[in-house]
Structures are given as C-alpha cells and as structure tokens.
Amino acid sequence: MTSKTVAQLLKETPLQEVEIKGWVRTFRAKRFIALNDGSTLNNIQCVVDFENTPEDTLKRITTGAAVAIKGELVESQGKGQSVEIVVSAIEILGDSDPETYPIQPKKHSFEFLRENAHLRTRTNTFSAVMRLRSALSFAIHKYFNDNGFYYMHTPIITGSDAEGAGEMFRVSTLDQKNPPLTEAGEIDHSKNFFGKDTNLTVSGQLEAETYAMSLGKVYTFGPTFRAENSNTSRHLSEFWMIEPEVAFMDLAGNMDLAEDFMKSVISYILEHNAEDLEFLDKRLADEEKTKPQAQRSDMSLIEKLKFVTENNFKRVSYTEAIDILKNSKPNKKKKFNYIIEEWGADLQSEHERFLVEKHFKCPVILFDYPANIKAFYMRLNEDGKTVRAMDILFPGIGEMVGGSQREERLDVLKEKMAVLNIPEEELWWYLDLRKYGTAVHSGFGLGFERLVMFATGMSNIRDVIPYPRTPQNAEF
C-alpha cells in the first residue's frame, strides 16, 4: 500500500494497491470521481462500484468534498486517461453542500472567483497560476544563490520617507480619535510607538545599497506597499518586489544582469512547469479567440516565453527612442494622445507600447533618461543632462524592470538632494556610503506580480497574487 500524490500516481505502473486523499472535482454517472489534490493540474479518475456502495455515501460524493480512497491502480478502460483507481473503500472526510458550494464544474468569471479568492485555487486556472508563482519564487532564489548573491531582508516598517517612490501607508499606534498634540497643535509623533513617524516600505533599495557596499552582491525579495489610488490591472497596494544591488557594477553590467536573470527564471519554468504552462497557453488562446483579429497576439504564451529566452533584448537609448517616436506614423498623424515634440518629454504608456509591440516587437531596454524625470539617486552622466537609468519594457505588461547605476559621488548627490528639498539628516546613513569607501554600484527593481503575469498570460494583476490588496479592497 502506497500513499502518494496524484502527480506521483499518474506516473506509477498499474496493478498495485494505493490510497489517495483529495477533493472531488466532478462525480459523473454515480461512478466516476475526478479527484484532485493540488499536486498537479491533472485529476485521477476513481471508479466507484455504485451497486455495492451505500446510497448515503454516494450522495455525499459532491463537488468540493474531501475524500480518502483506497483501491487498485489499473489501466483505464475508458479514453481520456491511461490509469485509474478501482475503488475498494471510500471515506468522506469533509462534506461539501452542493446547494451552497460556489465553485461549480463550469466556467466562472475571474471577477466572481476574485470574490471567492479562498476557493479559487480549486480551479484549474488558479491552481496552475499559483504553482507557477511558487516555481518562479524558487527560480529567483536559485538564480541569485547560484550567482553568488546574498539574500537580504530589508525592513518592512521604515522611518525614512525620502525614498520618493510613491504614497506611503502610515504605521501608528496613536489613538486616532485623540492623538497627542504638540504645542503647535500638530500630531506629536514623538509619542508614537517608534518615537517618530513611520511607514510601510515602498522599496528596499536604499537599505540594499548599504549591504551591497559591504557584502558585494545582494538582493531583496519581499513585500512592498504603495498607497497610490491607482485602479488598473497592473497595480497593487501590496506587492512583492525583487531588488538586486551589486557593488562595482555599472549600468551596462546592470542591463546584462537583468536580462540574464529574466531569461534564467523563464527557462526554469519552461523546463519544470510544462503541464501548467500548456494549460495556460490553451486558456490564453481561447481567450484570444474572443477578441477582434486586430487585438490578437501573433504569439502563443509559450512562444512568447521562448522568444524571451532565445532572443536578445533590444537596447535603445532614450534619445534614440525619442527619434524613433518623433518619426513614427502615429506621431506624424497625431494618433498619439501625447505627441512627441522634443527631447525631454516623459514617455507615456502609449509610446512604450508602440516601441515594444509595434516597432521592435521584443523586450526593449531603454536607458540614459533625462535627469529631471528620474529619481535623485541615479548616476548623472558626463553630458550633465541624462542619468544612467534603465527600464525594461515587455509586450502587454509595460514596465517590468526599473533600475539604475547609483550616484556614487557625495557632492553630486548632495547637490541633487538640495535641489529636490530632500533633507540630508533623513538620509545621513545613505550619504555615509559615499563618504566611506564609495564605489560604482547598480541595481534594479522588478515587480514580481508583473513577472507572474507575463509567465502565466493572465491579464489582471489581481489574479496572480493570492489575496490582492487594492484601493477599497482588503478582503480575506
């Protein structure tokens, strides 16, 4: 007698006694249970001897019920599966009332399943997506570990609000109705839990830089929080970010690292998660069929993934990109909502989409952006007007990676902070890195959920994280 997962049993040779526990997906003709235990997309068919099973037990074999089955693994008589279990004993571990169980053996809208997020991994699509999410997490740690990086845990609660990456969630234990006030009538944060105003982190980058400047190669992979009121299919209030930071590496090295990293993790899932990817490939193809011809992608999901692993990302400077956009058809015919007229304009998502989806038709790395549209910590180029920043743009997703070489010169950094009114005392420790043994260093940030979206072909970011947090929604 063996106790194995469905994934293992489906690979076993027939004619042996087995036992299995799982959840009923469907029960057909009082005889055929499609059983799933989460170990694989596939179900194992369990054939019940309905003539010798009590009617009471048969009635309790319903969609969603947890059951324990003993029987013999045999070659299947029917089509559609190679092996099945002839049931000798079945025990109902947990009933599932068919009148109220929300997950029916039929198509559900993703909106409906989002409201039942605690049950949605009982569907093929979400179990496949979440297995891939897990595999991608592992592939990320494996890549960095194999390449000599240390995994660093940056703080979730942060005391600095100078990172400039967006609106922050305040962390406070003060009485919200009766906060202690200063003599000037302001909220007295010195009475707060940490003796100062604190927030949830928007990025671990600045702390990661401190460790890169001693441990050499580090990365963070953890939750980050943005209180932006953004309602799109590409933004979450709580999301997971990967941020490598490397000492003695310049922008070109940073681009090499990001590209190699992306190719590596995608290769990993192509190799290890073929079944789930094939299912999602088919799902996406079915979804594409419902779209008008013009909006359909000319590549399938797996083709897109292989395209990334097999082709070099196109590297284009901001200045070159502006030239391409200025001379593009939609710009000349004024089809863009924002017409590109001169160097220095910020690129809108319509422009990024044009470059990636129409012009180059592959992932694009844009670099050397105008200094005034990028963050204060980015390395100023010798031209005095651009910074060593890079964004990696992916078809259908937009910005996947944002990174830069960091400004390592103390005087230049101080000057930049002064212009932007960033108080030096807030970031005294960050400036110390430039005072004591400063060096060229670089890093990037990658939104994990955007990677999962690309890898699974899901089009809404709320469907690639277990319990999405978005404005007006923190259920579960």
Next chain:
RNA sequence: UCCUCUUUAGCUCAGUUGGUUAGAGCAUCUGACUGUUAAUCAGAGGGUCCUUAGUUCGAGCCUAAGAAGAGGAGCCA
C-alpha cells in the same frame, strides 16, 4: 484621482416605446439511465431587478445622488 462601461435567479446573461404573473442556459433538487470525460433525458424549486430619493395612474426600464466591479488614463513595479 479622471474618463467610459457594467450591476436582473447560486453562476453567465437576455429583458422591445414605461404597462398584466420578470425569462434562458448552466448549477441545484427529484426521477430515469449507466464506462462516463463540463455525461444524457424528463420534471421541479429558486428573484430586495445594487442602494436611496424622485417623476408617473403605473418603473427592471426615465431623472438625481451614492455604492461596488471592469476597461482605459495618470502614477509606477
């Protein structure tokens, strides 16, 4: 935050010019059948038409305010 659309049975959705008792498919229940693959066939039950206020003899349908969801924009990862 802005623009557009949506909200009717458990789910997905129809609902004509404002007019009697609001419909379909799937699901559920009952029965039949049994090597089925989202089984099939017959029957039954199931409704705060998102909320509030208004117009009207009469509102699922018209008006106003609000709520929630989706798509797009901005911001970004």
